[in-house]
Amino acid sequence: MPGKHDERQKLGSPRAAKRRTTIDDVAKLAGVSRQTVSRAINDKGEIDPATKERVLQATRTLGYRPSRFAQGMRRQDSVTLGLIISDLSNPYFAEVAVAVLEVAEERGWHVIVCDSRNDEGKEREALDVLSRQADAIIGHCAGSDDVLARHAPGMPLVLLERGPDQTRFGSVGIDAAAGMAQAFAHLTGAGHHRIGMLDGAPDDRPSARREHFLAQVGMYDLPVGADWVVSCDRHSVGAGERGMDALLDAHPDVTAVVGFNDLIAVGAIRTARRRGLRVPDDVAVLGFDGLSLGELVEPPLTTLSIDKRELGRLAVEQVAAQLSGDEKPPAEGDAGVRPELVLRASA
Amino acid sequence: MPGKHDERQKLGSPRAAKRRTTIDDVAKLAGVSRQTVSRAINDKGEIDPATKERVLQATRTLGYRPSRFAQGMRRQDSVTLGLIISDLSNPYFAEVAVAVLEVAEERGWHVIVCDSRNDEGKEREALDVLSRQADAIIGHCAGSDDVLARHAPGMPLVLLERGPDQTRFGSVGIDAAAGMAQAFAHLTGAGHHRIGMLDGAPDDRPSARREHFLAQVGMYDLPVGADWVVSCDRHSVGAGERGMDALLDAHPDVTAVVGFNDLIAVGAIRTARRRGLRVPDDVAVLGFDGLSLGELVEPPLTTLSIDKRELGRLAVEQVAAQLSGDEKPPAEGDAGVRPELVLRASA
């Protein structure tokens, strides 16, 4: 083993701060120049095989790893995407994350993931961090355009589940209109008129799903008002259970319920059964997500399935467009991902 | 709006490559020096408030964002963690990811997430990428120590769910021995003797849970052989269903089944009920994970719950130790995270 030159102790510091081993250290040990080391580790040509091996050996004994910062500074490639997920423990968002990860990986992009835990404060922090550490951001963001602009100034930004009309940034929406239309066609076709909804957004916040739910209610002229929409405070089974309790208390004659998402719908089923109601005979329950979890509960959940892979793909493509093209293409008429009704037993 | 100095076109290239706007551009526009710009954007002192505002205004009009590479090069802080998850759409791993994300965030670390999709090839790719882009790696890795050393040379590495005896790298294990002991105490206490297992690893691979299952079988002297362990090819409900079919075909007199994880156990329940068996009366089913999903199925799943947050915390702490301390502290006698038996209805 070659002797280590221990010339790192310049100042009389008791324990000299461990300096990073650089390409020059390797060069010195191998008896060559920086450039030759670079050639060796990057598989460039113009190098003698023997020298290459000697250099690589030197990198090993020194435990050398090139600085990603210095490397990133020269080569301008290397794209890092920031992903803000509102709750990774929700299987739906996990699926979205998987989709984004997969599509980004195809392009050789790295993805830094942040979980905002449904907290707008955390979301802002995530935006702050990612606007420094990433080249673009994709996310389920609750903040207003102003907030986003303030905390991620000048960043390419693609919002998930927002229509192009709801933000001036890039966006990939869910076609809630088409989804609700399918839901109501199915439910009214089965004879339902008194249909309620368990929403996932607070009452004072806009909610595309609630909006289109009410639009369908109007379209079918159902005997149902805005108070048939109960807002759940979280996107969880527990919140769905509580919401369903509230809905049944207010409108015991409801015969069908549309959940904001599958988790809430599962909660609705549980509450219904706990209160002695049969699903779907006494009350039908319809979810919105398409989680595989829906197949496991009793009864299996009928749901508007969202193609998360498609969602992720579209989002990454938009980012790519914003990154390359100078101008943001204003969402080419696409209303977003179209849900598909998956019929199971619950409705 | 101040006029843009368009001096970027040096060579007569038709459309001059869009150069990055640097701190010098901002300095020029604001009529100050680099250093003053740096002071303004980093909230350092020694700057006139008026100048600061002028500089910040300039950054806005130019859409300037500091290069994370140049920044990372100077300030030596900024730690990026690589996280390799074998299947993010499995709620268990999603929870682990959430835990790591959360603990890493507390330290101000960024996390690049890779999903290896249970593919060792993908896992190696992830290692390759992360060894360049991260400062340390945490992961559920299937590869051998040799493979890991080859694809992440010199990297601080912490393996999840491996005992310190199973790898020379850092590791945070699950105390499968303690878990299985609890499981068998419960099952034998309920009178079970013919206990089977649905394993999650291939037969030819070591599996800590299988090992300790068999150890318990021996300890209680049960009339059960190694062929009472059926290996499932995936960690999914479907695989559990198939595995349970195989187990019931081979040993119709089995009265209790331990699943490798909750998903497989849920599959076991479904197969059992499909075949007309009552759970837990005819066959008891016990999971291993502690997913919240377990509360939703029929009957609710009894399971050995793993504290994923603890797992993530320990892993990050080990990384921190490896990053600061020169030597890897050889897993201070800790056997890892100890599962806790959560009694529900299925066993």
Next chain:
DNA sequence: TCATGATTCGTGAACGTTCACGTGAACGAT
């Protein structure tokens, strides 16, 4: 008038890598 200090700002020099060049040696052809 000069020293003193505080405030505000600018000037090289680094951080570690890669790119565009340049150089010397070896070799063959003329």
Next chain:
DNA sequence: ATCGTTCACGTGAACGTTCACGAATCATGA
């Protein structure tokens, strides 16, 4: 002997930022 070519390798310069230092300005006091 001269030239051109190829091969293997080395030398500044650049990437964009921050740090350590120094300098200019102004006010204050003796």
